[in-house]
Amino acid sequence: MTGQPLLSGNLSFYSLPDLLQMLGGNGASGILRLYSPHSPHPGLIYFQDGQPIHALNGDKLGLEALYSLFGWLAGEFSFNPEKFNVSRTVHHSRMQLILDGLKMLDDGEVAVLGPPDPARQSRNLDFNLVHGPLVDYMAVVDEERYVAGQEIMVEGAYGSWIWVILEGQVDLLRETPEGPLKLLSLGEGAFIGNMTSFSIHGHIRRASCVAATNVVLGVLDLQRLSVEYTRMSGDMRAVALSIDRRLKQATDRLVTFRRDEIEPRTEAADLPPVQAAAEDEGIYCITEGKAAVVWRKDGQPFVLAELGARDVFGRIPFADLGQEPHSATVIGDAALAYRPLDRDALDAEYRGLSLTFQNFFKSMINSLAVTTKLSVQAHARVLHAGNDHRRKPAALKSMQTGGIP
Amino acid sequence: MAVFNPKKREIECKLVYYGPGRCGKTTNLEWIHRTFTKNVVGKMVSINTDGDRTLFFDFLPMGLGKIRGCEIRVQLYTVPGQVKYSATRKLVLKGVDGVVFVADSMAVRREKNALSLKDLATNLKEYGLNIFKVPLVMQFNKRDLGAEGVPLLSIEQMQRDLNRQLKVPAFPASALNGEGVRDTLKAALESTLKHLHQEMRWAQPT
Secondary structure, eight states: OOSOOSEEEETTTSOHHHHHHHHHHTTOOEEEEEEOTTOSSOEEEEEETTEEEEEEETTEEHHHHHHHGGGBOSSEEEEEOOOOOOOOOOOSOHHHHHHHHHHHHHTTOSOOBSSOOHHHHTTGGGTTEEOOSSOOGGGEEEEEEEOTTOEEEOTTSBOOOOEEEEESOEEEEEEETTEEEEEEEEOTTOEESOGGGGSTTOOBOSSEEEESSOEEEEEEOHHHHHHHHHHSOHHHHHHHHHHHHHHHHHHHHHHHHHTTOOOOOOGGGGSOBOHHHHHSSOEEEEEESOEEEEEEETTEEEEEEEEOTTOEEEOOTTOOOSSTTTTOEEEEOTTOEEEEOOHHHHHHHHHHSOHHHHHHHHHHHHHHHHHHHHHHHHHHHHHHTTOGGGSOOSSOOOOOOOSOO | OOEEETTTTEEEEEEEEEOSTTSSHHHHHHHHHHHOTTTEEEEEEEEOOSSSOEEEEEEOOTTSOOBTTBEEEEEEEEOOOOTTOHHHHHHHHTTOOEEEEEEEOBGGGHHHHHHHHHHHHHHHHHTTOOTTTSOEEEEEEOGGGGGGTOOBOOHHHHHHHHHTTTOOOEEEOBGGGTBTHHHHHHHHHHHHHHHHHHHHTOOOOO
16 A cells, blocks of 8 residues: 555545545545445455546455445545556446445445434335334343344244344345245344244244344343233234234235236125225224225225134224225125224233333334335236236135134 | 536536426436537436436536636436435435426326425425525426326416425426427526525626
8 A cells, every 4th residue: 555545534424425426526546445344354446537447345346346335334434546457347437336326225235334324214114124113122031143144044944032133134035936035124123023923833934034234133032922922812912913914914925926926816806895994993803704905006906915713904003004994995705794892902901011012013013014015016016017928827716714823 | 515626627516307206307308418419418327216217417508607717517417206215315415506396287296296396395404405595496397298188287276386485487398399498407507506606606707
């Protein structure tokens, strides 16, 4: 390294796009080094007369390395006017690089090393990233660390551990014949594990979970939470399990659409709406028969959930699922029977739950909202691509029972 | 916030075209890039952001004078409105020197126009700018659709909806065939440069 750094500073104050613009405007030649506490090696960008011509990031070279450095939101930089001898690998114009890099960052195509932008966090419904509420450490009994890429849980395996993410981000994946399919990402505060872990049959993992960045997970006190679960009223348990079933269905749908398949329309989509659900703010539990939660887009029905005995629908007092009654309709077949639940009692019971349990509910509901949104998007994408030839054979699927875990 | 480039003796400023999805802002820029070939510098950068593309190119508005012997270089951008493109929007809108708000004249887009304008105000505020103070010009685009029988909002209605408080210059346009594009751009440049002069408190352009 020859010469003193002409310019150095902190990336959280002066970011890579700012540096590219500034060095460009000055027609600078030399090497820009980026240092991140989250990376063992520095990132390098070679400048010739203000134009970035080559970049290095670990084993990445050229354009790929340059774009990956847009994710280095925290750390330091220094620019040295040194001579170098590298072949030019980057030919894009400066603005092209900057705008492309930022788009990839916004689209989540570039790994972020460093504290996430708080402005981005609060709007996570447009990202495939689920956050949970602020962590309650009362029920955390242990901390586990995983490195980026490490497996945390495997789909199909037995396991009932429930974790809350303390730091970092994980990816949820499902196995498909074409390989692992990423569903969504979970961030700080989100829970890994489902409410079904508390019931006897619920111990098989529904998805794989892999650390996307280095993560710190809080292991939750399963015994304590199980006791709390068994002490909940039957109605509250019904609510929890019913939301969980909707989440499972939404996830299954997401996988179907992501694999470029369209679900055949269910017969239920043509059934009449359930009066009670449409008219009031009540909450009901199905005792027999089947129902579906349907969202109509441009006149086309989109099934959000299929419900059966022991499923709950209506206005859940402590949660807004973003589905019925305001954003979707509940339709039912002739055999449908249901009983009303006591809203106020449920509300009071919820507020009496431990903070961790309330957070578990919130995390599950966030996951449901994001997964539903993603499945709607994926469905639209498949439709747009005009994939009629990929529709499943004409036999209409009859409704699955949603009531049995 | 204009940037002074001493090496090139240029003042660089930013003009951003903003508006609801598919309102015609990219059409405006494409028309400008195609037509004002003498003023345009280099190729247009086009990024495939979801929904609305992000466009950029450099523009030299010759004939509008220099500031203190310095040429003016205008960076023209469109920016995607989606919430997720916050990093892109930040780079583009932070320190913006002038904005063209492109509204969609189709009656069905009335609410989207209002929401987009509100978003603009919020975004500007995030970067310490005030929509009432930033040089702003409005365009009521897609007027040509009226001839095809598509229900349009009247100019008076759009002025009432969008411009009652702001009271900025507004131009009807059909960006697809270039109508109104030049007038909008010219007004936006004049407004922006006037503001720049005042900001820099320098002598009259030579």
